[in-house]
Amino acid sequence: MEKIVLPDIENFHQIDVYLSNDGYKSVKKAFGQTTDEIIDQVKKSGLRGRGGAAFSAGLKWSFMPKTTDKPKYLCVNGDESEPGSFKDREIFEHNPHQLIEGTLITCYAIGAKVAYIYIRGEYHKWIKLMQKAIDAAYEKGYVGEKMKETFGTDFYCDIYIHKGAGAYICGEESALMNSLEGQRGYPRIKPPFPAHNGLWGNPTTINNVETIANVPKIIEKGWQWFAAIGEPKHPGTLLFGVSGHVNKPGIYELPSGTLLTDIIYKYAGGIPGDKKILCVIPGGSSMPPLRGDQLEGVKMDAESLKEAGSAIGTGGIMVMDEDTDLVKVLARITKFYHHESCGLCTPCREGTGWMEKVINRILNGEGSTNDLDLLISIANNIEGNTICALGEAAAWPVRYMIARFRDYFEERVNKKITIPVKNKVHSMRHTAFPLPDITK
């Protein structure tokens, strides 16, 4: 199988090697076409976002206003902070020029003169590698004003890296823009959408690093070629990051629709000690977990996973063997979302804290059956009631983990239903005003 984003070519990160493999030819080809033609091809190719929501890239680009005096921007999202995701760093390290070339083509298509690549602050090493590649591309005249000479066009654009400073929420596109503007990384209420009101109030497109890195090959080989790879509704290859209890964790670039079990057993080498799988989270820690007995026949693409009761997310596959303590796993996941909640909306800010507290109670052996229902109730009250999707990201693992492993969690809690009433006023109210007996 041919790889699109991470080809097995030695030193591909070096500009000379990239150039000798037809590098920066796609952008030249793109400049020979109208922007509408480019957007149309990307739309028809079926390329969908690799950052989590799997939204059509071409369609997103087409939302950018055509007639406007305002400057337009592209943000390439390399915040990569979803637990279980570690794919974009491979692109920074091994194929930075294809990302640059994709950025140039996208900028041309949407009419942006400036692109910012937002990279999480902890990625010091990869920021340096990416900057080195950008510098090399500037020097050779593939980025910046020199592009006019190199390609003989009027169009040129600049690419800058914006370094984050540690905050998962800045991967959310509107938080990313606020962070880039030099503010606290709070998400924005939508609408207005970024295509009309983004960076500094200007039209902005935000795409994931992997999404953009696919673009040059679509232009080079045609949308038909891309659309024929993998699952028709979510075509192309995906970078699957396998972590946890497997023999060979790592990134595997495979056609969409590859069987989850094949990825785990054939590519990632199976489970150490040939243990059974208890649970798999297929798309990064926010996605609904699947039970070991739910994996048979599950294909890894957005539509198939939806049918299987989960979501593709970032393609980060976290595998847990039969000896894993799922209560501990859920407690750790909940701690993460509590820590990363930006605090803007009450259900998320408070709910994530409550969930952490309740799940820790269970972990300490002090939980009761109604704690399980309480957790589900809190999760349900977060979902859909928040400004950004971190609310869902926090709610899904809790709700689906407990629903799908109900027996497992029941084993870990006190069967006796107790309602701990620590609030004195609240408990007194019950004695002072007994509830009417509705059983009569």
Next chain:
Amino acid sequence: MNFKFTEENLNRIQKEINKYPVKKPAVMAALYVGQEQNGYISDEVIKEVAGLLEMTLEEVLGVVTFYTMYHQKQMGKYHIQVCTNVSCMLRGGYEIWDQVKNKLGINNLEVSEDHNFSLEEVECMGSCGTAPMIAVNEDYYENLNKEKVEEILESLSKTN
């Protein structure tokens, strides 16, 4: 203590400012540079950054407190960050956390008495495929086990 950016650092910040149509977005980089130069983000660093980028003190402080990589107190010469998120946890992240904690005798966000080490439990660092991991200042150490962690800590203690 008064704080002034060095000439070199001012140039670095100017390069950041040049990336944007306005000055404010350079605040993140400026704070990081300030932290590098000063060791941590003091009120004076905040004042200097605010003056440089024409921001209010509150705006700058707001940024400082939002992100985990800014520290408002002096951290150790070696800031040890241990990831305990799920993928690392499944491969021994918490064992390493306990090991480092015991070895250094400090807790989360504490600094050792000799100021050589500080410790932080961090969220997923994007090394899940090479878990478990720790980071020392800006460098990642991956595919770890207890022996390797011991070695890293020993060699850091020696280079002091």
